[in-house]
Amino acid sequence: MNSKLVSKIFNAALLVLTNILFIQCVSPDSNMKIKEGEIPSFGAADWSKKMAKVQPVAINNIQVAGYLGKRIDRNLESLMLGLKSPIPKVFEAAAQGVEPPEYRLAADSDLYKWLEGACYVFMRTGNEKLKKEIDRITDLIIEVQDEDGYINAQKNQKQRWDPKVKHDLYIAGHLYEAAVAHFRATKETRLLEAASRWADYQIREYDNKNEYFTTTALREHSEYELGLLRLYRATGKEDYLKFSQTLTKELCSVEGPTIQQVKAGGGQHAVRVGYLLAGMADLYLESGRDDLIEHLEGLWDYINTTSTYATGAVGSHGENYSILPYDLPHERKDHDSRHLAETCASVAHILFTWRMHAIDPQSKYFDAIEKTLYNHYLGAIALDGKGSFYYNPMRMVGDLSKKSDHGFVPINARCMLPxxxxxxxxxxxCWRFMGALPEYLYSFDDKGVFVNLYSSSKINQSLKDGRRIGLSVETEYPFDGRVEVVFTGETATAFSLRLRIPAWCKTAAVKWPGQNRKTVESGKYLRIDRQWKSGDKVELQFDMPIRMIEPNSMVKADMGKVVFARGPLVYCLESEDVSFPVERAMVVNMKPEEVTERVVAHWYPDLLEGIHKLKVPGLVDEEEVDLILIPWFVRANRSDSAQWTIHLHQEGRIK
Ligand SMILES: [Zn+2]
Known part of the structure; x- marks a missing residue:
């Protein structure tokens, strides 16, 4: 796509969005309409059904095992450990009226995100110990709330509506999301009511022309708009829908840096862009304007094509998108940290992508989510779940002694809880996304079920007309491409089963009762319409040959280098496996079609909980060596001083 066309599309998108949001005001209604008997069982995926083509299989209707289940299960212990961190201390100090701990940016929002994640985990596990902590944290938040609804536990923040901090609305957005999750998980309304008091206060301040809204709010951190939409759906208070639309409209129309946010990044903060676009997609699901979705899909395609790393990460210029397309450096040397590919940026982009799937369930959306989930996101988190990286550069080599990962030293080790x-x-x-992850695996519509992500799991879901769909999936994915999907319903039922055939898979085969093994096209959902009876089995085989991905000629940093991948996982060379500095390694001259012959994968069941290592023929200072690669998402789990690189120089390639 040439730059003029891109610019035209984004300007048109901006104009359309501004007009839509201006027209789509609704009449205010201040009466909360909570009906406890009607509380649905879903967690994070509470978008409007008005325009959604699919709904997720809700958190209470799914059991996740397999690899994803193992990682999801560790979230509970991680959350409990988080309570020993500085995160709750700011609220504890405020509630007790004692000296606040050291000031930390947007610290209130951290506890809200803890609570949101904890509520999803409680929905799934019913863990009583966790519930006690949820109750305690909820009490603390309500205790700290001022009479007029305002909440700020950081008593050492200089003033309300602090224009220097610029996070008041962002923090509120996270409380709204936490309050909605709390309501769904506990059926209690007290935190939802506290969140409503705060939202009502903010709307009053806006109506009273508080200058924060004219000077600072539009340069704030997006999240508020999305949180308000969720609060609207939980409470039925249309004021919140209206206010979310008003702020989104202003974010899209104001002159200044934020105008760039709708231009697919355009040098802007990647987390803010992700939350803003997720909010806009959510607003489409409420309002249903086709011209809005046309532009959102264009923006999504642009980001995915021009601004996404091999790991699915976004945000290549510090915490921002680059102003230029295809500007994807593997590391930053001009900064005291490796400072790119923030973990939050990918979570925000997944939130946007998930809503795009709800709007139009094309397989490209879950191809992208899968790539980001397995590589960037799970790779950011320690294998035991008890720590995470802030930045996730593709390459971590050389003298790292004076570098930090957002204040944490050493840079090449995760900051571990507490x-x-x-x-x-x-x-x-990480906590709140991991809590919500079960809802990403399956979706359904009036015709049947979509399988989006593969991990051993079971679902039991009713369709609109009452048909009940029971499915059981068995697989060793992402390490093995064999997947069995069994219909477990007691009554024979006709429905449409759609199975995502990943785009990375060049040879996929399938068979089911009455259908001999056949190959199927990848990068699509395979649709099987039939009458299913109990025990009917679909067998999928996604071949996982080792792939050598050649450089994207548009990306300067990629020139002369290749990346190895197997299935959805990208691999890296880590210093733990070789006796030479990883940056000196070079892959021998070979073509992608020779890789099957020359590169070997071997399964190590006891290494890093079970991984394949790849043995790649390489050179170091012209001497032949074996380059031993591991999946990038398990890097930095054996040492606090490991170095690694995903992209490897290849002999004979032009740099
Ligand atoms: Zn972050």
């Missing part, structure tokens, strides 16, 4: 980074947005986003 310690957290100076700003702890990433660890807390």
């Amino acid at each position: 310690e957290v980074n100076g700003t702890s947005c990433c660890m807390t986003n």
Whole structure:
């Protein structure tokens, strides 16, 4: 796509968005409409059904095992350990009226994100110990709330609506999301009511022309708009829908840096862009304007094509998108940290992508989520779940002694709980995203079920007309491409089963009762319409040959280098496996079609909980060596001083 066309699309998108949001005001209604008997069982995926083509299989209707289940299960212990970190201390001090701990940016939001994640985990596990902590944290938040609804536990923040901090609305957005999750998990309304008091106060301040809204709010951190939409759906108070639309409209129309946020990044903060676009997609699901979705899909395609790393990460210029397309450096040398690919940026982009799937369930959306989930996101988190990286550069080599990962030293080790980074947005986003992850695996519509992500799991879901769909999936994915999907319903039922055939898979085969083994096209959902009876089995085989991915000629940093991948996982060379500096390694000259012959994968069941290592023929200072690669998402789990690189120079390639 040439730059003029891109610019035209984004300007058109901006104009359309501004007009839509201006027209789509609704009449205010201040009466909360909570009906406890009607509380649905879903967690994070509470978008409007008005325009959604699919709904997620809700958290209470799914059991996740397999690899994803193992990682999801560790979230509970991680959350409990988080309570020993500085995160709750700011509220504890405020509630007791004692000296606040050291000031930390947007620290209130960290506890709200803890609570949101904890509520999803409680929905799934019913863990009583966790519930006691949820109750205690909820009490603390309500205790700290001022009479007029305002909440700020950081009593050492200089003033309300602090224009220097610029996070008042962002923090509120996270409380709204936590309050909605709390309501769904506990059926209690007290935190939802506290969140409503705060939202009502903010709307009053806006109506009273509080200058924060004219000077600072539009340069704030997006999240508020999305949180308000969720609060609207939980409470039925249309004021919140209206206010969310008003702020989104202003974010899209104001002159200044934020105008760039809708231009697919355009040098802007990647987390803010992700939350803003997720909010806009959510607003489409409420309002249903087709011209809005046209532009959102264009923005998504642009980000995915021009601004996403091999790991699915976004945010290549510090915490921002680059102003230029295809500007994807593997590390930053001009900074005291490796400072790119923030964990939160990928979570925010997944939130946007998930809503795009709800709007139009094309397989490209879950191809992208899978890539980011397995590589960037799970790779950011320690294998035991008890720590995370803030930045996730593709390459970590050389003298790292004076570098930090957002204040945490050493840079090439994760900050482990109960310690957290100076700003702890990433660890807390890991908690809430991991809590919500079960709802990403399956979706359904009136015709049947979509399988989006493969991990051993079971679902039991009713369709609109009452048909009940029971499915059981068995697989060793992401390490093995064999997947069995069994219909477990007691009554024979006709429905449509759609199975995502990943785009990375060049040879996929399938068979089911009455259908001999056949190959199927990848990068699509395979649709099987039939009458299913109990025990009917679909067998999928996604071949996972080792792939050598050649450089994207548009990306300067990629030139002369290749990346190895197997299935959805990208691999790296880590210093733990070789006796030479990883940056001196070079892959021998070979073509992608020779890789099957020359590169070997071997399964190590006891290494890093079970991984394949790849043995790649390489050179170091012209001497032949074996380059031993491991999946990038398990890097930095054997040492606090490991070095690694995903992209490897290849002999004979032009740099
Ligand atoms: Zn973060």
